Amino acid sequence: MIKPWPKKSSKNHGDFRIFTVRSDNKISPRTNTAHDFVVIETVNWVNVVALTSDDQMVMVEQFRHGSETVELEIPGGVMDPHETSPVATAIRELREETGYEGTGATLIGQVYPNPAIMNNTCYTVLIENCRAIHPVEFDSTEDMITTLLPLKQIPELVAAGKIRHSLVVTALYFYDLWQKR
Amino acid sequence: MIKPWPKKSSKNHGDFRIFTVRSDNKISPRTNTAHDFVVIETVNWVNVVALTSDDQMVMVEQFRHGSETVELEIPGGVMDPHETSPVATAIRELREETGYEGTGATLIGQVYPNPAIMNNTCYTVLIENCRAIHPVEFDSTEDMITTLLPLKQIPELVAAGKIRHSLVVTALYFYDLWQKR
Numbered sequence: 001m002i003k004p005w006p007k008k009s010s011k012n013h014g015d016f017r018i019f020t021v022r023s024d025n026k027i028s029p030r031t032n033t034a035h036d037f038v039v040i041e042t043v044n045w046v047n048v049v050a051l052t053s054d055d056q057m058v059m060v061e062q063f064r065h066g067s068e069t070v071e072l073e074i075p076g077g078v079m080d081p082h083e084t085s086p087v088a089t090a091i092r093e094l095r096e097e098t099g100y101e102g103t104g105a106t107l108i109g110q111v112y113p114n115p116a117i118m119n120n121t122c123y124t125v126l127i128e129n130c131r132a133i134h135p136v137e138f139d140s141t142e143d144m145i146t147t148l149l150p151l152k153q154i155p156e157l158v159a160a161g162k163i164r165h166s167l168v169v170t171a172l173y174f175y176d177l178w179q180k181r
Numbered sequence: 182m183i184k185p186w187p188k189k190s191s192k193n194h195g196d197f198r199i200f201t202v203r204s205d206n207k208i209s210p211r212t213n214t215a216h217d218f219v220v221i222e223t224v225n226w227v228n229v230v231a232l233t234s235d236d237q238m239v240m241v242e243q244f245r246h247g248s249e250t251v252e253l254e255i256p257g258g259v260m261d262p263h264e265t266s267p268v269a270t271a272i273r274e275l276r277e278e279t280g281y282e283g284t285g286a287t288l289i290g291q292v293y294p295n296p297a298i299m300n301n302t303c304y305t306v307l308i309e310n311c312r313a314i315h316p317v318e319f320d321s322t323e324d325m326i327t328t329l330l331p332l333k334q335i336p337e338l339v340a341a342g343k344i345r346h347s348l349v350v351t352a353l354y355f356y357d358l359w360q361k362r
Contacts, residue, residue, distance in 0.1 A: 002242050002251045002326055014195060016204075016219045018298065021197055024246065030324040037246035037322075038197045040221070061183050065205065065218035067296035070183045109340075111347040113295065115248035117199065122347065141218075143211040145183055159290075159358040166292040166303065170347045173354035177340040 003029035018042065038117060045113065045122040046089040047076030047167055049175045050100055050130045055151045058100050058130055062144035064165075072147070072157070073168045075100075086110075090125035096137040098146040102130035109174030113167060124171040126178065184210035199223065219298060226294065226303040227270040228257030228348055230356045231281055231311045236332045239281050239311055243325035245346075253328070253338070254349045256281075267291075271306035277318040279327040283311035290355030294348060305352040307359065 005026035013021040019042040027034055050058035057074070064071045077093040079086065087105040094100050109124040138144070149157070154172055157163050163172065186207035194202040200223040208215055231239035238255070245252050258274040260267065268286040275281050290305040319325070330338070335353055338344050344353065 035322050039247050064296035066220050066299045067293045071296050112248045112345050113347050115245035115252050115346050118247045141216050164293050165296050166294050166347050166351045169351040
């Protein structure tokens with residue numbers, strides 16, 4: 001049985017606006033020795049599997065500043081401080097990034113983006129019967145293009161490495177498993 | 182067509198041993214205004230889908246210091262500086278963490294863990310016919326238990342939220358897609 005590591009102390013290492021960095025000094029339950037672990041603290045994220053009534057998925061292309069590449073993704077973003085439900089974030093982000101709105105919204109999965117070094121959760125919300133009915137509302141750091149892709153092509157796009165954002169891949173697996181139930 | 186953002190300047194914000202933080206000042210191709218983007222620079226990671234000849238998957242349980250939870254995962258780790266191939270890392274990490282060794286090793290997928298804020302890649306390597314033949318070699322920060330789980334149970338464990346590390350979920354989807362080809 002795996003035991004938790006008791007925490008002796010914790011130290012803040014800086015605020016980088018979208019995340020903070022701390023280190024925790026903890027005791028190994030196996031060796032009884034102390035080690036420091038760096039943790040990135042950040043807010044929760046939501047991504048959206050948005051489908052049209054004719055079996056297409058609403059996707060976005062955007063330049064990503066970590067990889068410095070253009071990525072084919074699904075809509076999504078961070079939960080605002082006042083948002084207590086990932087479903088509310090999903091509906092808002094879908095509208096802001098693509099102008100699409102659907103009917104119903106279902107939480108179909110959640111993951112830790114990186115439980116080794118990050119403390120947050122990423123939720124996947126399914127929204128169906130989506131239609132483009134709003135203007136897009138990009139914030140000043142956004143520049144993206146909405147693309148509709150046939151739902152049946154999605155698994156082969158993942159297998160072929162055309163969709164490469166890990167959290168998008170997890171969302172697509174959750175949808176794959178959800179629609180088979 | 183999405184355009185890249187020209188970089189005006191870049192600034193280092195600190196070295197946290199397992200990653201460094203920098204910020205880039207870049208110009209939006211849409212609005213022509215400057216913005217700062219924080220990037221976490223780190224090494225590449227590898228995770229391992231390790232199967233036995235009787236259709237079980239070699240999994241590990243360990244306490245994770247970001248989420249502060251015990252997670253059910255697959256073996257994996259960071260590419261050492263001298264390792265130029267993810268396959269070599271996969272074989273080493275499988276042996277060190279579980280004592281298992283298999284025959285052959287195939288790269289079946291790769292993702293950007295977070296292309297928005299991280300610059301690295303995570304590779305998934307499949308190793309088949311695995312058998313426990315070595316002693317485990319934990320480093321001083323490791324404490325894990327190896328578990329074999331029937332391959333056919335894996336998708337339902339993902340759907341039920343029993344496997345929650347996003348990069349593990351992507352690896353399992355890559356395997357799911359790979360074995361259907």
